[in-house]
Amino acid sequence: MNVLQVSAEIFPLLKTGGLADVAGALPQALNAAGCEVRVLLPGFAPILADLQGAKLLTTLHAPWGEMVALRQGRLTSLGLQAYVIDVPTLYHRAGSPYADEQGQPFTDNDRRFALLGWVAARLTAGLDSAWQPRVVHSHDWHAALAGAYLAYLPPQRQRVASVYTVHNLAYQGLFAPRHFFELGLPASAFAVDGLEFHGQLSFMKAGLYYADHITTVSPTYAREIQTPEQGCGLDGLLRTRAADLSGILNGVDEAVWDPAHDAALAARYDARNPEGKKQCKAELQRLLGLSVAADAPLFGVVSRLTEQKGLHLVLGVIDELIARGGQLVVLGAGDAALQTAFAERAKAHPASVSVRIGYDEPYAHQIFGATDVTLVPSRFEPCGLTQMYGLKYGSLPLVHRVGGLADTVMDCSLENLAEGSANGFVFSEFDVPSLSRAVARAFALYDQPAQWRKVRARAMRQRLDWSQAASQYLALYQRLCH
Ligand code: ADP
Numbered sequence: 236m237n238v239l240q241v242s243a244e245i246f247p248l249l250k251t252g253g254l255a256d257v258a259g260a261l262p263q264a265l266n267a268a269g270c271e272v273r274v275l276l277p278g279f280a281p282i283l284a285d286l287q288g289a290k291l292l293t294t295l296h297a298p299w300g301e302m303v304a305l306r307q308g309r310l311t312s313l314g315l316q317a318y319v320i321d322v323p324t325l326y327h328r329a330g331s332p333y334a335d336e337q338g339q340p341f342t343d344n345d346r347r348f349a350l351l352g353w354v355a356a357r358l359t360a361g362l363d364s365a366w367q368p369r370v371v372h373s374h375d376w377h378a379a380l381a382g383a384y385l386a387y388l389p390p391q392r393q394r395v396a397s398v399y400t401v402h403n404l405a406y407q408g409l410f411a412p413r414h415f416f417e418l419g420l421p422a423s424a425f426a427v428d429g430l431e432f433h434g435q436l437s438f439m440k441a442g443l444y445y446a447d448h449i450t451t452v453s454p455t456y457a458r459e460i461q462t463p464e465q466g467c468g469l470d471g472l473l474r475t476r477a478a479d480l481s482g483i484l485n486g487v488d489e490a491v492w493d494p495a496h497d498a499a500l501a502a503r504y505d506a507r508n509p510e511g512k513k514q515c516k517a518e519l520q521r522l523l524g525l526s527v528a529a530d531a532p533l534f535g536v537v538s539r540l541t542e543q544k545g546l547h548l549v550l551g552v553i554d555e556l557i558a559r560g561g562q563l564v565v566l567g568a569g570d571a572a573l574q575t576a577f578a579e580r581a582k583a584h585p586a587s588v589s590v591r592i593g594y595d596e597p598y599a600h601q602i603f604g605a606t607d608v609t610l611v612p613s614r615f616e617p618c619g620l621t622q623m624y625g626l627k628y629g630s631l632p633l634v635h636r637v638g639g640l641a642d643t644v645m646d647c648s649l650e651n652l653a654e655g656s657a658n659g660f661v662f663s664e665f666d667v668p669s670l671s672r673a674v675a676r677a678f679a680l681y682d683q684p685a686q687w688r689k690v691r692a693r694a695m696r697q698r699l700d701w702s703q704a705a706s707q708y709l710a711l712y713q714r715l716c717h
């Protein structure tokens with residue numbers, strides 16, 4: 236089955252968060268399950284540079300008149316066939332993929348990302364005579380207009396199914412209404428039954444309204460977003476679409492995240508031979524100037540520093556964590572106030588707390604390799620990948636019971652320990668006392684080394700690869716194409 240996957244990011248070429256990890260891993264897993272996946276991406280410099288033997292498939296005029304070149308070739312680093320939208324004036328800019336160096340979103344983001352949906356729809360209508368998708372699978376608001384453009388194409392010989400995956404409902408792609416009229420959609424689409432949202436143009440709403448099927452990245456998040464508390468104003472629409480909404484849990488790309496073969500680590504290890512993990516911990520402690528103490532539980536955070544991630548709660552337990560003899564290592568970037576607050580704590584406790592502000596892929600691997608506990612206290616979390624990386628690397632996740640965190644982590648309660656299902660620590664109330672109790676449970680388990688090793692080995696052996704998700708997506712595609 237031919238599937239076109241559409242996303243703004245793809246690991247290892249362009250990544251700001253988990254979306255890229257998924258966009259890089261899912262096509263490979265789907266190909267292994269028997270699909271033929273091609274990806275459609277914006278022409279950011281690292282993506283174009285990776286495109287081998289690229290040919291110019293065609294040039295087109297965007298709805299607002301700009302010339303758009305569409306290239307087709309093979310992404311060397313992923314071994315995937317790709318279509319890349321090459322418009323240097325739109326994609327070659329300083330800053331992040333979405334915002335300038337001051338963090339201000341680019342004012343033409345509607346055009347920059349509408350092209351993803353617009354080209355996807357044209358590919359279903361024969362733009363490439365050699366390949367047409369049966370399914371267009373678009374990810375997050377950047378690619379969300381695909382369903383809308385598909386809905387207004389002239390009738391096709393073969394019906395093409397559209398799937399829209401919400402990785403994070405909080406990022407919606409909202410624009411002033413005047414932008415709507417440059418996108419080439421019929422005026423009737425700017426309506427409550429369409430992509431209008433409180434007078435604005437909403438890419439997210441377009442995805443939710445027009446797609447044949449909506450998925451989110453965990454079953455719990457699929458339920459949560461249908462409530463006013465977590466629905467970001469779209470819960471009403473999501474409830475009307477409940478029959479076409481499901482949660483499929485992300486996986487871990489084991490070609491990238493596996494302590495047995497991870498070149499970034501000081502030593503390799505696995506569940507059967509975890510010795511190397513000790514070396515990873517000692518090496519990181521030494522490198523960071525922390526006390527080199529094998530018996531000090533080392534907690535880690537690898538995260539965007541944003542409101543979503545609940546990291547102010549971590550600030551609230553640092554003193555307790557140090558008083559109990561623990562250590563903390565943080566890698567993250569984002570919110571200036573959080574950056575400063577963490578950096579100050581590191582300055583005050585250099586032997587126990589280390590903070591690096593920035594984005595560093597190999598260092599993230601080293602943290603999972605070295606730490607005993609991975610902290611993910613998110614306010615909300617559609618899926619979350621770092622708790623799963625924690626599991627794979629034997630760094631037991633300590634998480635807030637929401638979204639994908641609730642679906643992947645089982646608390647070390649006495650009954651879960653007895654049943655053999657425990658793999659981490661879970662707290663329910665989003666406040667410091669509740670997190671603090673979970674931290675206390677982590678210390679209590681750490682004080683029983685044999686029990687700790689048992690739970691850790693189980694966590695590391697858990698099946699987290701992409702094959703289960705791939706078969707669920709494939710079953711969905713097949714159902715929609717019938
Ligand atoms: P989100 O997509 O909401 O940021 P996820 O847990 O799904 O959360 O994915 C985050 C991804 O980004 C993981 O691969 C994580 O290792 C990575 N990551 C986050 N912050 C950093 C950082 N500062 N440096 C390196 N990798 C990071």
Ligand code: GLC
Pocket residue numbers: 252253254257402403452485616617618619620639
């Ligand atoms: C989003 C979510 C995160 C999820 C990731 C990949 O960035 O915040 O929870 O893991 O997408 O699906």
